[in-house]
Amino acid sequence: MSLFCGRRLVLQAIISPLLRHRFNPITLCADHPSPRNYLQYFSRLILQRSCHSETQLEESKRKWTTEFVDSALEKIRSEDKTFYSVSLKEVMKKLQCLSSANISADQIANLMKESPHFLKGKNMEPILKVLQDQGFEGSGIYEILLSFGRITDEDPTELSALLVFLRSIYRTDRKFTRVVTTHPEVLSLIPAKINARVNTLQDLFKSDDVLELTIMSPHIIFEDMETIQEKFDYVFHTMGISQRQMMYSNMFNYSLLHIQTRHVFLERAGFYKKIKKEKGEINSNPLLQDILGLSDKVFAKKFGKMTEQDYKTFAKYFAQEVETYME
Amino acid sequence: MFPLYMRIISTGTVCTYARYSCVCLPCPCKQVDYIQRRGYKKKWAKNEGSKPHTVHALNHMEAFYKPVFKERWPSIRISLLTTSKYCALLNNYNSENEKVEKYLTDLGTYNVMEKAKLARAKYLEKENQQIVTEQSSLPLESLIDFPKRLPHSEVDENDDVNDDDEDVKEEIQPVVGKNTSLYDFIPTKRVYTDKELLQQHIARVATFDDSLLEVPVKVIQEQVPELPEDLKFFVYPKGDISKFPNPKMKHGNLLGYYMMDAASLLPVIALDLQENDSVLDLCAAPGGKTLAMLQTLKTENLTCIDESWSRLSRLKDISKWYIGETPSSMSVSKTDGKLLEDPFYNKVLVDVPCNTDRHVLISEDNNLFKPGRMEERLELPTEQMELLVAGIKSCKPGGTVVYSTCTLSPAQNDGVVHAAMDHLWKETDIDTVVIDISYLRPIFKDIFTFFPKTKYGQLVLPTLSSNFGPMYICKIKRIR
Numbered sequence: 001m002s003l004f005c006g007r008r009l010v011l012q013a014i015i016s017p018l019l020r021h022r023f024n025p026i027t028l029c030a031d032h033p034s035p036r037n038y039l040q041y042f043s044r045l046i047l048q049r050s051c052h053s054e055t056q057l058e059e060s061k062r063k064w065t066t067e068f069v070d071s072a073l074e075k076i077r078s079e080d081k082t083f084y085s086v087s088l089k090e091v092m093k094k095l096q097c098l099s100s101a102n103i104s105a106d107q108i109a110n111l112m113k114e115s116p117h118f119l120k121g122k123n124m125e126p127i128l129k130v131l132q133d134q135g136f137e138g139s140g141i142y143e144i145l146l147s148f149g150r151i152t153d154e155d156p157t158e159l160s161a162l163l164v165f166l167r168s169i170y171r172t173d174r175k176f177t178r179v180v181t182t183h184p185e186v187l188s189l190i191p192a193k194i195n196a197r198v199n200t201l202q203d204l205f206k207s208d209d210v211l212e213l214t215i216m217s218p219h220i221i222f223e224d225m226e227t228i229q230e231k232f233d234y235v236f237h238t239m240g241i242s243q244r245q246m247m248y249s250n251m252f253n254y255s256l257l258h259i260q261t262r263h264v265f266l267e268r269a270g271f272y273k274k275i276k277k278e279k280g281e282i283n284s285n286p287l288l289q290d291i292l293g294l295s296d297k298v299f300a301k302k303f304g305k306m307t308e309q310d311y312k313t314f315a316k317y318f319a320q321e322v323e324t325y326m327e
Numbered sequence: 328m329f330p331l332y333m334r335i336i337s338t339g340t341v342c343t344y345a346r347y348s349c350v351c352l353p354c355p356c357k358q359v360d361y362i363q364r365r366g367y368k369k370k371w372a373k374n375e376g377s378k379p380h381t382v383h384a385l386n387h388m389e390a391f392y393k394p395v396f397k398e399r400w401p402s403i404r405i406s407l408l409t410t411s412k413y414c415a416l417l418n419n420y421n422s423e424n425e426k427v428e429k430y431l432t433d434l435g436t437y438n439v440m441e442k443a444k445l446a447r448a449k450y451l452e453k454e455n456q457q458i459v460t461e462q463s464s465l466p467l468e469s470l471i472d473f474p475k476r477l478p479h480s481e482v483d484e485n486d487d488v489n490d491d492d493e494d495v496k497e498e499i500q501p502v503v504g505k506n507t508s509l510y511d512f513i514p515t516k517r518v519y520t521d522k523e524l525l526q527q528h529i530a531r532v533a534t535f536d537d538s539l540l541e542v543p544v545k546v547i548q549e550q551v552p553e554l555p556e557d558l559k560f561f562v563y564p565k566g567d568i569s570k571f572p573n574p575k576m577k578h579g580n581l582l583g584y585y586m587m588d589a590a591s592l593l594p595v596i597a598l599d600l601q602e603n604d605s606v607l608d609l610c611a612a613p614g615g616k617t618l619a620m621l622q623t624l625k626t627e628n629l630t631c632i633d634e635s636w637s638r639l640s641r642l643k644d645i646s647k648w649y650i651g652e653t654p655s656s657m658s659v660s661k662t663d664g665k666l667l668e669d670p671f672y673n674k675v676l677v678d679v680p681c682n683t684d685r686h687v688l689i690s691e692d693n694n695l696f697k698p699g700r701m702e703e704r705l706e707l708p709t710e711q712m713e714l715l716v717a718g719i720k721s722c723k724p725g726g727t728v729v730y731s732t733c734t735l736s737p738a739q740n741d742g743v744v745h746a747a748m749d750h751l752w753k754e755t756d757i758d759t760v761v762i763d764i765s766y767l768r769p770i771f772k773d774i775f776t777f778f779p780k781t782k783y784g785q786l787v788l789p790t791l792s793s794n795f796g797p798m799y800i801c802k803i804k805r806i807r
């Protein structure tokens with residue numbers, strides 16, 4: 001039994017009596033308990049408790065006046081003329097949907113500014129319903145729409161199947177939510193492709209580590225396998241670093257050039273040397289997460305008391321050397 | 328059917344033999360190409376593979392430079408191993424040098440000397456320098472106390488000591504003390520192998536300890552000289568790694584600019600050439616600094632010498648491409664600089680052969696750290712000292728000598744200067760002082776990084792955003 005199913009049963013057992021008692025006059029589906037309905041009840045409960053007064057709840061809806069939305073839409077249309085295909089009425093409806101999904105007014109305004117593509121999607125309501133069914137609310141949906149506005153173009157049935165599949169892989173809510181919210185582009189893939197990628201990665205890492213890796217660096221699922229192999233080969237063979245360190249370093253979040261630049265910088269500055277275990281050499285190299293994760297300024301200062309300009313100059317020289325070598 | 332015996336020949340072909348009953352008949356060799364194993368394979372190798380010479384050089388620097396430069400060493404190390412930067416020295420002999428100047432400026436470069444002049448003016452204003460008159464050796468002599476030399480022992484004609492007189496009886500004092508007999512056995516405390524002795528010698532040659540030398544070297548300050556008016560060189564700003572296009576003859580009949588390390592111009596600037604100076608360029612080849620001296624347009628009498636014909640031919644090529652022909656005011660000759668003694672020159676540039684730190688780290692070709700050149704490398708400081716001494720001897724009293732190297736080695740920089748002073752004090756009557764040229768630091772601080780802890784001269788350190796050098800410059804004045 002998955003954790004999610006177990007939680008559903010707990011919710012049914014504990015909350016439903018409370019909810020039936022408390023929300024009976026309001027809820028429509030008290031007689032037909034389902035996970036979606038319980039989640040809706042919960043969200044309304046939290047919203048009610050977080051609002052200092054009833055009026056505050058109304059204010060968040062009142063913001064979406066026709067004038068306001070019209071002016072925002074005009075601004076979007078001035079930048080992208082394809083938005084003329086979206087009517088004001090449709091936009092109002094979609095914004096109401098977002099409000100009912102507990103996305104705050106400020107977040108909606110930011111979405112319209114940063115990622116307005118969701119307004120063009122034909123399947124907004126069913127997509128939101130699928131996301132809510134899977135336990136996403138408020139800021140979770142906001143994160144997804146901000147990074148992947150085109151999700152509203154996806155097929156709801158396929159999306160639902162994909163989310164169920166991802167849940168079956170990641171099992172815990174924390175991991176599942178993290179993967180989807182940090183890299184919602186994964187929702188554009190099909191389960192077979194994800195499965196194939198996970199199987200391929202198991203040639204390089206242990207099975208448990210593969211899942212952990214996809215949580216730390218979700219775009220490893222949809223990045224080109226050749227690129228992943230190149231990075232792995234460089235870190236494993238050239239740098240002599242084990243998979244364990246790779247796990248903690250988010251190395252697949254960085255480009256191969258970044259990894260090479262940082263490594264060669266340390267090697268030439270005398271801070272990095274490939275260890276020969278058979279000769280009993282002690283590893284005094286810095287950790288991969290420090291090598292890759294530090295900002296340029298901190299990195300240059302830590303390794304050699306150099307300036308950020310020094311590091312950036314070196315990066316340019318190195319890129320030139322790589323280009324010359326490739327030619 | 329028939330068992331085949333395969334014999335692998337070193338040339339990379341496989342020869343097959345077919346065995347018929349008990350007779351071995353060689354079949355025509357089937358030439359099968361296979362990839363011959365190259366490089367070192369641990370399980371088959373008899374000896375451990377040899378390291379490249381560049382690695383030996385790097386290990387040497389780690390051992391001897393790192394303790395000197397300490398926290399600066401990582402920055403220096405990475406800069407030496409990364410592509411160096413160049414400047415473009417404007418050729419004043421080109422008829423269209425103004426067009427070339429504009430062309431270089433349009434590339435995004437700037438003239439370092441223009442900025443340096445402004446920096447010089449600011450520096451003088453700040454320091455409020457007192458003018459020290461630079462006259463002949465006589466007034467300066469009176470200001471400086473030179474250490475007294477030990478009297479030379481002279482042969483006296485009236486000395487009777489050497490007379491063979493059998494009547495003179497010498498009193499023989501009895502020897503008192505233990506272990507005085509030659510037949511007594513004194514066991515050795517430690518026996519050094521050849522390798523250890525060699526390593527000790529390398530350590531002695533590579534380090535500079537001024538406590539071992541006897542003469543104190545005087546360092547004096549002089550008025551900050553004017554920068555050469557006509558010398559112009561262009562560089563890209565710090566952090567900009569753009570390269571200069573190769574110079575072509577599209578502007579005028581001669582090449583418009585010469586690409587070189589900007590730090591190599593500092594010895595020429597320190598030399599402070601004036602009109603009517605007679606100049607000696609010891610170890611002139613391949614000719615970058617010689618060309619820079621010619622660009623100052625104050626070389627009416629320039630003598631260039633070098634030991635190597637091939638390097639001198641490069642100097643002649645440079646004069647051909649940039650001047651048109653070897654100018655009449657310049658003489659080039661193949662001479663061993665160590666043999667010069669006569670003081671004919673006002674200004675002497677001694678740009679000695681050295682470790683060439685950049686070259687030995689990057690190139691395997693003719694690397695100084697290859698085993699065949701070990702003796703040459705160990706003798707370098709002695710050769711450098713002899714060249715510097717010859718340069719000082721060739722300088723007239725009141726004249727100046729600039730000593731320069733392109734290495735970070737303290738033993739070949741301050742060490743050689745001190746050793747030369749020591750030699751001159753002990754073996755000759757020549758008195759010299761070191762001129763403080765630390766004024767170069769504030770004037771060129773925007774382009775070069777200087778090491779603050781040199782003893783006599785100035786040392787340009789390579790850094791990533793300004794990858795010039797290394798270059799050591801020391802200015803010496805001959806007093807008498």
